[in-house]
Amino acid sequence: MTQYRISEAAELVGVSDDTVRRWVSEGLLSVTKDASGRQVVPGAELAARAQAIATTSGDRSHVRRSARNRFVGLVTRVEIDGLMAQVELQCGPHRVVSLMSSEAASELRLEVGSRGVAIVKATMVVVETEQENP
Known part of the structure; x- marks a missing residue:
């Protein structure tokens, strides 16, 4: 089972x-201790919490779309x-860069500090994980 230290989970x-610790105290995440005695949260619970946050922080429009990769920032x-x-948008810890026509940027009235949602639909997405120690 994948587990993350509090600081890793937060990142x-x-x-x-402190937010992760608050979630633990509110019962939104469980915590155990690893072999070194540090508090860790289960990866599956953290993933579910991340999905819950993403659902509540999305845009409030009533538009249906086929793209599922949405980054609010x-x-x-x-x-x-x-x-x-x-x-460029800063979506949590992620930087998303978009190239578009200057006409589109003007129509969207984009300016530094405004809220935006980057929607990505791609036929190829590369996923990587860290290599486990043998």
């Missing part, structure tokens, strides 16, 4: 260590140059 979900950079624009 993975994009919250503070803040616009941190908008660079318009001629016909194209580069827009």
